[in-house]
Amino acid sequence: MGHILRVASYNLRDFKDDAQAAARVVRAINPDVLCLQEVPRHRLSAHRIAAFADRCGLYWPAGHRGSGGTTVMSSLRVHVTGTQHRPLKVAWLQRERGYAVSRVQLPGHREVTFVSMHLSLDAGERARHAASVLKALTEAEPLVVAGDLNEGPDRPAWKTIAGRLRAATGDAPTFPAGNPRHRLDVIFASPALPVVPTGPNDTVEPDPADLVAATDHLPVWVDLDLSGLILR
Numbered sequence: 001m002g003h004i005l006r007v008a009s010y011n012l013r014d015f016k017d018d019a020q021a022a023a024r025v026v027r028a029i030n031p032d033v034l035c036l037q038e039v040p041r042h043r044l045s046a047h048r049i050a051a052f053a054d055r056c057g058l059y060w061p062a063g064h065r066g067s068g069g070t071t072v073m074s075s076l077r078v079h080v081t082g083t084q085h086r087p088l089k090v091a092w093l094q095r096e097r098g099y100a101v102s103r104v105q106l107p108g109h110r111e112v113t114f115v116s117m118h119l120s121l122d123a124g125e126r127a128r129h130a131a132s133v134l135k136a137l138t139e140a141e142p143l144v145v146a147g148d149l150n151e152g153p154d155r156p157a158w159k160t161i162a163g164r165l166r167a168a169t170g171d172a173p174t175f176p177a178g179n180p181r182h183r184l185d186v187i188f189a190s191p192a193l194p195v196v197p198t199g200p201n202d203t204v205e206p207d208p209a210d211l212v213a214a215t216d217h218l219p220v221w222v223d224l225d226l227s228g229l230i231l232r
Contacts (some may be wrong), residue, residue, distance in 0.1 A: 008221035009146035011037040022214035023110035028206040035116035035146035068098035070116040099129040110229040117147040134136035142190035196223035
């Protein structure tokens with residue numbers, strides 16, 4: 001449908017598992033926008049990420065250094081109007097953190113800002129980073145924030161994001177992939193982006209074996225209705 005945009009979020013664990021299986025999972029989901037966490041961060045890793053994008057049939061703008069292993073890919077169905085990869089302040093000797101921003105336009109519609117984030121293992125840092133990201137994107141509307149929060153809905157960082165956006169994905173656990181018990185991965189969206197109910201012909205079914213082989217997180221995805229953003 002012309003007004004529907006599918007967004008997915010996926011933690012790839014630095015390609016330490018089966019990147020080919022992960023690409024098959026992404027192709028099964030067939031997203032228009034793919035928010036990724038834990039892509040390789042070292043200086044010579046760009047070719048591996050570009051190769052993954054190619055296997056998924058997606059466009060990757062590159063330049064992900066400094067974003068803590070986050071980035072955003074997109075299908076050729078949408079037009080990318082701008083991208084940024086931003087760092088976040090962390091304590092000395094702690095893992096680099098950051099977030100990726102991609103501004104995307106479905107033809108004939110207003111621009112939507114997408115953010116991929118991967119929050120810290122430290123609760124205080126998670127809360128600070130969630131607030132920092134939202135503050136930096138005060139003017140961004142409509143907005144989609146997706147990623148691995150490393151905490152559930154009852155915790156401060158999650159609640160901070162939910163104070164501005166709503167959780168658009170369901171309440172199924174996403175970690176660990178082989179026996180999921182924790183809901184760490186989520187997609188939030190502005191109220192201006194209603195969720196499209198899943199019909200009997202809309203079922204997405206990645207291979208269960210690929211889901212377990214690909215990485216230690218399950219992906220999440222949702223269809224958003226952009227009919228309220230049509231350009232007049």
